[in-house]
Amino acid sequence: MSTFQRTFIFLGFLGFAGYLVSFISNRDSLFEAYTQKIPGTQVTFEMTPIPEGEFLMGNDNSNNQDEKPAHKVKLDSFWMGTHEVTWEAFELFLDKNYELAISEEPIGEIVDGLSRPSLPYLDMTFGMGKEGKPAVGMTQYGAIQYCHWLYLKTGIFYRLPTEAEWEYAAKAGSNSRFFFGDDPSKLIDYAWIKENSKESTQKIGTKKPNPWGLYDIYGNVLEWTYDLYDPEFYKKSNSLNPQNPPVRLYSRVVRGGSFATAADELSATKRFQTSPDWKRIDPQIPKSQWWFPEAPFLGIRIVRPLNPPSPELIKNYYTASPITDY
Numbered sequence: 001m002s003t004f005q006r007t008f009i010f011l012g013f014l015g016f017a018g019y020l021v022s023f024i025s026n027r028d029s030l031f032e033a034y035t036q037k038i039p040g041t042q043v044t045f046e047m048t049p050i051p052e053g054e055f056l057m058g059n060d061n062s063n064n065q066d067e068k069p070a071h072k073v074k075l076d077s078f079w080m081g082t083h084e085v086t087w088e089a090f091e092l093f094l095d096k097n098y099e100l101a102i103s104e105e106p107i108g109e110i111v112d113g114l115s116r117p118s119l120p121y122l123d124m125t126f127g128m129g130k131e132g133k134p135a136v137g138m139t140q141y142g143a144i145q146y147c148h149w150l151y152l153k154t155g156i157f158y159r160l161p162t163e164a165e166w167e168y169a170a171k172a173g174s175n176s177r178f179f180f181g182d183d184p185s186k187l188i189d190y191a192w193i194k195e196n197s198k199e200s201t202q203k204i205g206t207k208k209p210n211p212w213g214l215y216d217i218y219g220n221v222l223e224w225t226y227d228l229y230d231p232e233f234y235k236k237s238n239s240l241n242p243q244n245p246p247v248r249l250y251s252r253v254v255r256g257g258s259f260a261t262a263a264d265e266l267s268a269t270k271r272f273q274t275s276p277d278w279k280r281i282d283p284q285i286p287k288s289q290w291w292f293p294e295a296p297f298l299g300i301r302i303v304r305p306l307n308p309p310s311p312e313l314i315k316n317y318y319t320a321s322p323i324t325d326y
Contacts, residue, residue: 031077031306033213039153040103043089046082047304048213050169057167058234059269066231067269073164074240077306080161080169083134083204083215084223085146085300087125090135093149095119111152117142117291125201126296132203134221134299140252140274141322142291143224143300148318150302157308159317162243163227163271165303166255170218170268172211177267178218179210184263191219193266197259201296218266221299222254229253229273249323250276258297 033048058070092099096116099107124137138146140160147158161169172179180186187193190210192202197219205215227233227244229251237244246252251273257266278293308314 033082034079036154036156038089038092038150040105040107041092041099043092045085045089047079048082049306050078050080050165050212050303052077052306053168053173055168055171055173056175057164057237057269059267062267062269064270066271067234069234071234071237072239073168073237073242075165075168076241078161078165079304079306080165080212080214081301081303082209082213083301084221085135085302086204087130087133087135090138090146090300091130093146094124094135108152111149114149114152115145116149120292124292128200128296133201134204134216136201136221136296136299137292137294138224138298138300139279139291139293139322140224140226140246144318144320146300147302151314151318156304157314158302158304160224160226161301161303162241163225163253163255164237164242166223166225166301167268169212169214170210170256172214174211174268179268184266187218187263187266191216191257191266192259193219193257194260194262199259201259217256217301219257219261220259221256222258222261222272222295222297223256223299223301225253225255227253229271246323250274254298260297 031049033046035044035046037044052075054072054074056070057073059067060070062068092102093116096107096112125133126136128136143160147160150156150158170179174180176182177184178187178190180190188196190208192207201220204220207216207219209215210217226246228246228248230244233244244253254272254274255270257270257272274293278295278298280294309317
């Protein structure tokens with residue numbers, strides 16, 4: 001091979017390497033906070049990047065056995081909503097007529113044909129109001145269908161966080177009980193809880209955020225995760241992007257506590273579980289099996305993976321049949 005040929009190949013390699021570096025840099029530069037506008041409306045919500053990393057999930061010093069053993073978990077990058085999903089955003093999905101009334105353009109046949117609940121006949125805020133407040137009172141199935149509606153509106157794969165993603169984001173690189181330390185008396189600066197909420201949800205974003213820009217990660221409303229609740233799961237959990245898909249209706253994992261949770265009951269590692277008692281009254285006609293629990297303390301925070309799954313897996317996520325409770 002001549003010197004010219006070797007030089008040409010070397011320069012070609014440098015060019016490719018430069019392209020690769022540029023591609024990676026451009027890709028990484030896109031992993032930043034952004035505002036998502038719901039097409040056809042003026043409603044927006046904020047997403048913040050959660051970097052990939054490894055952390056210690058669980059707490060060996062806890063009195064709760066389901067938080068043990070503490071174990072290392074590694075997660076891929078994802079975005080997470082800076083706030084819990086508000087009524088302004090959720091009601092567009094909940095009430096098709098409302099969506100049609102405020103939309104600035106046709107909503108489209110696919111969105112129009114999306115399966116939605118019939119309108120509840122009770123006040124779904126349970127007297128707490130809607131303006132600027134987190135939406136409450138949806139089952140996990142209803143929360144996933146909201147994400148499905150968002151996908152049809154935006155073309156972006158939004159979903160519920162896994163239990164591991166939630167804890168990782170809540171800790172924000174810390175190893176203490178809370179992201180700000182171990183003193184529960186300081187929670188009132190960061191969260192709406194039993195001690196300061198006046199037994200009601202409060203407007204999002206009025207307390208201090210955690211270091212990764214997440215507001216109300218503790219308190220205000222419990223937040224759905226995707227995972228089945230299994231008190232023994234930590235003993236068998238995978239270390240890479242673990243999840244425990246639901247195979248039965250009860251119990252599922254919810255995280256973060258609510259306006260009704262006392263400070264001494266909260267921590268970044270605390271695992272809450274759903275209860276069939278939450279569905280003793282279903283505020284729908286006819287009675288549904290999976291849309292609304294009587295849970296004014298339960299809401300949603302959504303995530304978006306940096307690297308979305310295949311279209312087939314996205315479809316499977318959104319179209320899985322609800323598990324009946326009878």
